[in-house]
Amino acid sequence: MSENVIELIHLQKQFGDHAVLHDINLSVKKGEVLSIIGASGSGKSTMLRCINLLETPTSGQIMFHGKDITSPDFHITKYRTKVGMVFQSFNLFNNMTALNNCITGQVSVLKRSRSEAEEVAMKYLRKVGMEPYINAKPAQLSGGQKQRVAIARALAMEPEVLLFDEPTSALDPQMVGEVLEVMRNLASEGLTMIVVTHEMAFARDVSTNVVFMADGVICEEGRPKDIFENPQDPKTREFLSRFLVG
Numbered sequence: 001m002s003e004n005v006i007e008l009i010h011l012q013k014q015f016g017d018h019a020v021l022h023d024i025n026l027s028v029k030k031g032e033v034l035s036i037i038g039a040s041g042s043g044k045s046t047m048l049r050c051i052n053l054l055e056t057p058t059s060g061q062i063m064f065h066g067k068d069i070t071s072p073d074f075h076i077t078k079y080r081t082k083v084g085m086v087f088q089s090f091n092l093f094n095n096m097t098a099l100n101n102c103i104t105g106q107v108s109v110l111k112r113s114r115s116e117a118e119e120v121a122m123k124y125l126r127k128v129g130m131e132p133y134i135n136a137k138p139a140q141l142s143g144g145q146k147q148r149v150a151i152a153r154a155l156a157m158e159p160e161v162l163l164f165d166e167p168t169s170a171l172d173p174q175m176v177g178e179v180l181e182v183m184r185n186l187a188s189e190g191l192t193m194i195v196v197t198h199e200m201a202f203a204r205d206v207s208t209n210v211v212f213m214a215d216g217v218i219c220e221e222g223r224p225k226d227i228f229e230n231p232q233d234p235k236t237r238e239f240l241s242r243f244l245v246g
Contacts, residue, residue, distance in 0.1 A: 002061065003029070003030075003065070003066070004023065004027040004028065004029055004066075005028055005029060005030050005064070005160060005192055006027070006028045006051060006062070006063065006064055006083075006161060006194070007026070007027040007028075007061075007062075007063040007235065008024050008025060008026040008027070008051070008060065008061070008062055008063075008165060009025060009060055009061040009063065010023055010024075010025065010048075010060040010061070011023070011024035011025070011026075011047070011050060011057050011059075011061070011062065011063075011098070012024075012057065012059045012060050013043075013046055013047075013050060013055060013057055013058050013216075014056045014058045017147060019216060020129075020216050021043050021045045021046055021050070021057075021216045022215075022216045022217050023060075024043075024060070024213065024217075025216075025218070026047075026196060026218065026221070026230050028161070028192060028208050029192075030160075030192055030207075031165065031190045031191075031192055031208075032192055032193075032208045032209060033187045033191075033192075033193045033195065033206055033207045033208050033209075034193070034194045034195065034208070034210070034211060035139075035187065035195045035196075035197055035202065035203035035207040035209070035210045035211070036048070036195065036196045036197070036210075036211045036213060037198075037200065037203050037210060037211070037212050037213070037239070038198065038212055038213035038214055038239065039214065039239060042213040042214055042215060042216065043215070043216040043217075044196040044197055044210050044213050045165050045166065045224040046216075047196075048068075048085075048165050048196050048211070049165070051083065051163060052063065052080065052083055052085050052157035052163055053069060053070075053076055053080075054080075054085075057070060063081070064079060064083070064245050069205045072111075079238065080187045081109055081110060081157050081159065081162045082160045082161065082168060083156070083159055083160065083162075083163060084154035084157055084159035084161070084162045084163065084166045085152055085154065085162070085163045085164075085165065086147070086150050086154050086163070086167050087150065087165055087167075087170055088166045088167065088170050089152065089170055090138070090143075090146040090147055090150045090170075092106065092138045092149060092150055093138075094137065094139060094148055095137070096103065096137065097126065097134060097135050097136060097137055098125060098130060098133050098134050098135070098136055098137075098138075098141070098149045098152075099118070099121055099122070099134040099135065101126060101138075101149055101150075101153050101155045101206075102120075102121035102124065102149065102152050102153045103118055103121045103156075104109045105153065105156070105157055105174055106156055106157065109157070110157065110184065115209065116225075117156070120156050120158070121152070121153075121156050122134070123156075124151075124152040124153075124156045125149070125152045126153040127155070128148040128149070128151050128152045128155075128182045128184070129148060129150065129178070130145060130148050130149055130152060133145060133149075135232055140177060141171060142172075143171045143172060143175050144171055144172075144175030144176075145159070146177055147167055147168070147170075147171065147179045148178065148182055148223075150178060151167075151179070151182055151186075153160050153184075155186075160192060161193070161194065162186070162190045162191060162192070162194075163193075163194050163195075164183065164192050164193065164194070164195040164197070165196050166196050166197060166198065167179055167183070167197070167232060168180060168197070168198075168199055169175075169198055173189065174198070179201050180199060183195070183202065183206070184202070184206050184225070187206050195207070200240075200243040202222060202226075204224045204228045205224070205229075207224050208223070208224075209222065209223065209224075210222065210223070210224050210227040210228075212227060212233070212235070212236045212239065212240075214230075214239070215236045217223050219235050219236055220232060220233040220235075220236045227240075228240060
């Protein structure tokens with residue numbers, strides 16, 4: 001069995017006196033697609049942001065290939081090139097074209113030459129169906145197009161793992177499908193993905209594993225078939241009942 005790429009061990013996060021994550025234990029292997037589901041405020045996004053150290057855990061360990069990323073001597077910038085992130089709100093540079101959005105990190109962080117970075121950027125913009133729009137700035141793009149550029153930008157860093165924080169929740173309904181299709185394709189190619197999502201069909205059909213969170217705790221985890229067809233925890237059952245009726 002392949003080793004864990006990412007492992008959370010007794011992860012806790014507090015904001016002041018308020019505990020947001022309680023004793024989270026979780027592992028992700030190479031090629032897995034982990035979907036994290038649960039009601040708003042359950043701690044899903046905080047957990048994802050801890051994995052990328054956008055939030056600093058209060059206690060516990062986050063292991064990347066067996067090394068604790070929370071230790072003081074860990075090289076965070078290098079780690080972030082290996083663990084990319086796609087945000088709910090796209091986070092594109094508004095003054096740059098789609099192409100330059102996908103080039104800038106490669107040049108500044110990975111120290112690639114401009115020509116190599118452009119080649120890599122074009123490869124991934126093509127992959128997400130955005131080649132016709134490489135010279136457009138974000139203001140000229142729809143929400144779905146912006147998110148596809150943001151995915152291409154993350155892929156251009158050629159990460160080992162890609163984190164998605166509710167990548168479709170800021171989109172109009174008609175644009176959700178185009179982003180989910182890109183994500184489905186990435187999953188089928190074996191990219192390791194951790195996805196916080198409200199898209200239950202994606203979690204059910206694309207994931208290798210699903211985690212259900214409530215009140216900062218992992219209530220249940222397992223294969224999508226088990227979670228969606230035979231949930232064990234009452235909170236999971238209640239949460240999914242709204243989806244399963246449909």
